[in-house]
Structure formats: structure tokens, C-alpha cells
Amino acid sequence: MxxxxxxxxxxxxxxxxxxxxxxxxxxxxxxxxxxxHFAHGDMxxxxxxxxxxFVIVSGWPAIAVVPFAxxxxxxIAVGIDHFFYRPLRKGRTxxxxxxxxxxxxxxxxxxxxxxxxxxxxxxxGIQRPxxxxxxxxxxxxxxxxxxxxxxxxAMLHLFLSRTRTGKAMxxxxxxxxxxxxxxxxHTQIIAWTWVIGAGLAAAAGVFLGMDTQLxxxxxxxxxxxxxxxxxxxxxxxxxxxxxxxxVIGVAEELSSYPWLSDAPLLAPSYKTGVAFAIMVxxxxxxxxxxxxxxxxx
Amino acid sequence: xxDSLFGLMMYAVALxxxxxxxxxxxxxxxxxWGFTGLFNAGIAGFFAIGAYSSALLTAxxxxxxxxxFDLPIPVGLAAAMLFSGIVAYAVGRICLRLRSDYLAMATxxxxxxxxxxxxxxxxxxxxxxxxxxxxxxxxGLPAPQAQFAFLAVVLVIVLFVYVLIQRGAHAPWGRVMRxxxxxxxxxxxxxxxxxQLRLQSFVFGSMVMGLGGALMAHSFKFIGPEATEPxxxxxxxxxxxxxxxxxxNRGAVLGAIVIWTIWSSTEVFINATISWGWVPQAWATxxxxxxxxxxxxxxxxxxxxxxxxxxxxxxxxxxxxxxAAAPRAQPESAD
Numbered sequence: 001m002x003x004x005x006x007x008x009x010x011x012x013x014x015x016x017x018x019x020x021x022x023x024x025x026x027x028x029x030x031x032x033x034x035x036x037h038f039a040h041g042d043m044x045x046x047x048x049x050x051x052x053x054f055v056i057v058s059g060w061p062a063i064a065v066v067p068f069a070x071x072x073x074x075x076i077a078v079g080i081d082h083f084f085y086r087p088l089r090k091g092r093t094x095x096x097x098x099x100x101x102x103x104x105x106x107x108x109x110x111x112x113x114x115x116x117x118x119x120x121x122x123x124x125g126i127q128r129p130x131x132x133x134x135x136x137x138x139x140x141x142x143x144x145x146x147x148x149x150x151x152x153x154a155m156l157h158l159f160l161s162r163t164r165t166g167k168a169m170x171x172x173x174x175x176x177x178x179x180x181x182x183x184x185x186h187t188q189i190i191a192w193t194w195v196i197g198a199g200l201a202a203a204a205g206v207f208l209g210m211d212t213q214l215x216x217x218x219x220x221x222x223x224x225x226x227x228x229x230x231x232x233x234x235x236x237x238x239x240x241x242x243x244x245x246x247v248i249g250v251a252e253e254l255s256s257y258p259w260l261s262d263a264p265l266l267a268p269s270y271k272t273g274v275a276f277a278i279m280v281x282x283x284x285x286x287x288x289x290x291x292x293x294x295x296x297x
Numbered sequence: 298x299x300d301s302l303f304g305l306m307m308y309a310v311a312l313x314x315x316x317x318x319x320x321x322x323x324x325x326x327x328x329x330w331g332f333t334g335l336f337n338a339g340i341a342g343f344f345a346i347g348a349y350s351s352a353l354l355t356a357x358x359x360x361x362x363x364x365x366f367d368l369p370i371p372v373g374l375a376a377a378m379l380f381s382g383i384v385a386y387a388v389g390r391i392c393l394r395l396r397s398d399y400l401a402m403a404t405x406x407x408x409x410x411x412x413x414x415x416x417x418x419x420x421x422x423x424x425x426x427x428x429x430x431x432x433x434x435x436x437g438l439p440a441p442q443a444q445f446a447f448l449a450v451v452l453v454i455v456l457f458v459y460v461l462i463q464r465g466a467h468a469p470w471g472r473v474m475r476x477x478x479x480x481x482x483x484x485x486x487x488x489x490x491x492x493q494l495r496l497q498s499f500v501f502g503s504m505v506m507g508l509g510g511a512l513m514a515h516s517f518k519f520i521g522p523e524a525t526e527p528x529x530x531x532x533x534x535x536x537x538x539x540x541x542x543x544x545x546n547r548g549a550v551l552g553a554i555v556i557w558t559i560w561s562s563t564e565v566f567i568n569a570t571i572s573w574g575w576v577p578q579a580w581a582t583x584x585x586x587x588x589x590x591x592x593x594x595x596x597x598x599x600x601x602x603x604x605x606x607x608x609x610x611x612x613x614x615x616x617x618x619x620x621a622a623a624p625r626a627q628p629e630s631a632d
Contacts, residue, residue: 036398087601094336094397098535099600101338105532106593109586117582224409227402269417276406283403284391 016249017149021204023229023241025197031173031236039104041223047202077198228279316554325505334478342408347377347507381507427521542606
């Protein structure tokens with residue numbers, strides 16, 4: 001039982017927090033700009049590497065530089081939108097999807113160009129996990145990550161439910177033309193969407209880097225699980241994305257638990273395949289997700 | 298002939314060979330995206346099925362993986378198309394109902410699952426060490442002739458695929474496909490079985506991609522899971538088709554050759570600047586990423602400025618009476 005909690009459930013929740021932060025951005029962007037942002041994973045990579053530079057310069061721990069990495073990534077995302085996505089918004093959305101593929105590779109190659117290809121990490125040396133109640137082992141960084149994710153999600157909730165901009169954002173996601181005639185500024189909301197989406201992506205990237213290491217493809221590998229989480233929660237529903245992220249994260253980790261016999265149910269090397277499989281199955285049988293999000297046709 | 302001229306010629310041969318193989322992949326995507334509007338973002342998956350099936354069937358026997366069966370190369374190529382077609386049928390049956398972005402996600406997901414299988418099932422594919430000793434057509438000939446002969450094989454296949462697709466595109470079949478692409482509701486309203494026709498296009502295009510994958514495996518004499526990374530297959534092929542002009546077969550071939558030339562000459566250029574001492578040696582690995590960035594930028598410029606590509610699709614002239622009878626064309630909607 002303890003082995004289950006220590007080695008499967010807790011890593012699942014940690015991974016789930018990372019997916020959640022990514023999926024909220026994908027879900028908001030899909031809801032407001034109406035396209036699947038394929039560069040979202042690479043925005044996570046960018047955030048993680050920007051944080052690495054802050055860590056090196058300041059000497060602070062990675063968790064402390066998260067706000068700076070979020071701000072920098074958000075600024076870059078607004079710039080990318082201005083130069084690459086905005087000129088295409090008049091045409092068919094599918095063209096923006098194709099453009100976002102290109103942006104994904106441009107971000108990744110820029111990261112690899114500026115920061116190099118060697119695997120990096122924020123902290124060196126072995127960190128001993130903290131032990132609670134004699135047997136519950138939790139790594140310190142995992143606590144920071146989960147608490148960090150909860151704080152960010154709580155802030156997002158306050159933003160979406162209490163501020164004028166947040167309400168306008170939800171209105172635009174629900175019904176863009178109705179929002180427009182009530183005086184919601186299209187450009188301003190889109191900019192805010194990018195700030196929030198990219199900011200949360202950066203945080204997810206830093207957390208992923210804290211949990212494992214930094215590589216050029218770390219974000220791309222997360223893209224499909226994040227899409228899976230966003231679809232599971234229902235596109236355009238940021239709150240659904242939280243549940244979706246947690247379900248996908250936990251499902252991935254639990255898939256290699258020895259449920260039926262002594263052997264893992266699924267070889268750990270296929271762990272990432274679980275998210276892909278859930279995503280494909282959802283797309284086919286329940287494209288609206290578990291919480292009846294919208295389906296764009 | 299001087300050595301440098303000879304070297305240049307051999308470089309051109311190698312360039313055209315690879316460009317030709319990419320042209321096959323690009324023509325396959327043109328069937329799916331250019332004519333039918335199916336957003337297949339899992340080109341790497343069908344490429345991999347073609348490459349691995351032909352490789353396993355034609356390689357000499359080895360204990361490292363299943364087979365090889367030492368069969369003739371044409372059998373391998375035919376099997377590559379057959380297996381890609383079967384997988385495409387299965388994928389298409391369940392995924393083609395999806396809207397384009399969702400179809401893109403589903404096809405990437407399937408391609409990535411496939412890549413995990415190729416990487417992990419070592420008994421079948423020799424895992425990450427890949428399959429080596431794959432035969433190449435005419436490799437028994439002496440040095441320059443062998444390259445020329447293989448180039449000829451590639452060009453004949455490109456021509457064959459081109460003629461086939463061109464005939465299809467100008468037949469009623471092609472017109473139905475374009476009708477589905479432009480307005481699937483209207484197409485089904487006039488009694489076309491949209492789902493069935495989309496499936497045909499998806500399977501046909503994927504078979505061509507499988508053929509391209511098999512040619513790549515024979516060209517390199519080696520195939521490993523690295524070769525099925527989304528970058529070098531899926532993304533490059535998309536850039537090629539969009540730059541060349543989607544919906545135009547000549548554009549697909551031209552795009553493949555132009556983008557491949559840019560892609561590979563930037564490598565030569567970066568290596569040359571290093572050997573001339575213009576940039577530090579340390580940039581050698583970094584330079585590769587600059588190339589990817591450049592190709593990404595080319596795509597953005599094409600999408601923004603030359604959305605129709607080098608050779609735009611030619612729309613069929615409607616005769617005066619038909620035009621008068623037809624309702625006025627609606628401006629393209631925002632979706």
C-alpha cells in the first residue's frame with residue numbers, strides 16, 4: 001500500500017499538476033482563439049530554460065524564479081502572437097494551426113541554439129525525500145510543485161471569477177459575438193489569454209525541470225498528454241482542465257503498477273503512450289470531454 | 298572531368314535522390330490535404346510503417362529482429378504500401394469524422410504510439426539500434442553508376458506516382474475530393490458518400506507515404522526510430538507542400554526539391570563557414586538548430602505572404618453559362 005502511494009500515486013499527482021498547468025492554457029486558447037496551439041509544449045521548454053538562466057544569475061532555487069520565468073515567457077508569447085498568429089487570424093483557423101507547428105520548432109531550435117543541447121538541471125546532488133509518519137516519502141521539490149500549482153490555480157480562479165477582464169474572457173470563450181457587442185475588446189482579451197496561457201506553461205516547464213531534467217524536447221513530449229488533459233476536461237473549460245490534468249497524470253503513473261500480477265500492468269516505457277491512447281479514445285467517443293465542453297466542427 | 302566538378306555533380310545526384318523521395322511523401326500528403334483537406338499530422342507514422350515493413354522483408358536474415366526475409370526490393374515496396382494502407386484504413390475508419398485540429402492531434406498521437414512500439418519492441422525491430430544492411434537497388438554497380446541508377450529508380454517512382462495522382466485529380470474522383478474539401482455538407486447533399494471518399498483519399502495518400510518511407514530506408518540502407526521523429530518527416534513534408542502549392546501536384550514535387558535543397562545546402566553552408574574559420578567550431582552543433590529555425594521561418598513567411606505556394610492550385614474555368622446559373626461565390630468563411 002505504501003509502495004503504491006510513494007512510487008505511483010504521489011508521482012502521478014505531481015505529473016498531474018504539471019499537466020494541469022499546461023492544459024489550462026491549451027483549453028483557454030482553444031476556447032478564445034479557436035485553434036489547437038501546437039507550440040504550447042515548446043513554450044513550457046522555453047519557460048524552463050528562462051528559469052535556468054535566472055537560477056544561474058541569481059543563485060536562487062528554481063521555485064523562487066517561477067514568477068520571473070512566467071513573466072518573460074508571457075511577454076515572448078504576446079510577441080509571437082503579434083508577429084506570427086495575428087496576421088493569419090483573418091483566414092482559416094487551420095492555417096494558424098500549421099503556423100503553430102512551425103512556431104513549436106522555431107522555439108525549440110532557438111532554445112537549443114541559445115542554451116545548447118547538453119542536459120541541464122536546476123540543482124545538482126541527490127536530494128533525500130522527507131519522511132512523514134515513518135513511511136510516507138515525499139521529495140521536498142514535489143511539495144513545492146504541488147503547492148505552487150495549487151496557488152497558481154487559485155489565482156487563476158480569482159482572476160476568472162472576480163476581475164472584469166477574467167469575466168470578459170469567459171464571456172468571449174462562451175460566445176464571441178455576444179461578448180463583442182457588449183463592448184469586450186477582442187485584442188485586449190487575446191493578449192490576456194496569451195499572458196495567462198504562456199505564464200502557466202512556463203510554470204509547468206519549470207516544475208517539470210525541477211522534477212526531472214531540462215532537455216530541448218521536454219515540452220514537446222508533454223504536448224500530447226496536455227492536449228489529452230484539455231480534451232478530457234472539455235475544451236474551453238479551464239476548471240475541467242484541472243481534473244483532466246490530474247486524471248491523465250495519475251493514469252500514466254498507475255498504468256505501470258502491478259495490478260494483476262507481479263509484473264507491471266504496462267511496461268514503464270509505454271507510460272507516455274497511455275495519455276495518447278486516452279486522447280485518441282476520447283476524440284473518437286467523447287470529443288466533448290467528461291464535463292461536456294464545446295466541440296468545434 | 299575535374300574532381301571538384303565531379304564532386305558537385307555527385308552532390309546534385311544525392312540532392313535529387315533525397316528530393317525525389319521527399320516528393321513522393323509530399324505527393325502523398327497532397328492527396329490528403331491538397332485535394333481532400335484532411336489534416337494528417339502523423340506522416341511520420343505511415344513513413345515508419347512503410348520503411349520498417351520494406352526493411353524487414355528485404356534485409357538478410359539476422360537474429361537481431363524478425364526476419365529479414367531477404368525478399369526482392371519490389372516485394373518490399375509493395376508490402377510497404379499494403380501495410381501502410383491497412384493501418385491507414387483502421388486509423389481512418391475511426392478518426393476521419395474529427396474536425397481538422399482534432400484529426401491532427403489524433404494522427405500525431407497514433408504516430409507517437411507507433412514510435413514507442415518501434416523503439417521498445419526490440420524482438421520485432423531491434424529497438425533503438427534499428428535495422429541495418431537493408432539492400433539498395435543497383436548497389437552492386439561501381440561507384441558513380443550505382444548512384445545514378447538509384448536516382449533513376451527514385452525518379453521513375455516519382456513520375457509513376459505523379460501521373461497516377463494527376464490522372465486521379467483530373468478525373469471525377471478528384472473533383473469529388475475537392476468538393477469535399479471545399480464544402481463537405483454540399484458534397485453530401487448531392488449524394489456523395491463523404492465518409493467513404495475521405496477514407497479512400499486517406500488510405501491512398503498513406504500508401505504513397507509508406508512507399509516514400511520504404512524508399513528512404515533503402516536509400517540509407519538503415520532505419521531506426523530516430524528517423525521517424527516528427528521533425529524530419531512530418532514537419533518538413535508539410536513545409537514542402539505548403540511552399541510548393543497544396544492542391545497542385547507539380548507544386549508538391551517542386552516544393553519537395555526546393556525545400557530539401559534549402560535544408561541541405563544550409564548544412565553545407567554552415568560547415569563551410571566553419572571550415573573557413575568565419576564562425577567558431579563550437580557552433581557546429583548549434584548550427585543545425587539554426588537550420589530548423591530557418592525552415593520554421595520560411596513556413597511563416599510562406600503562410601503570411603505566399604499562402605498559395607510557388608505553383609498555386611489551378612482552378613477549373615467554369616463556362617459562361619454555368620457561371621451565370623451558379624449562385625455568386627460566397628467569401629470564404631472564418632473557419
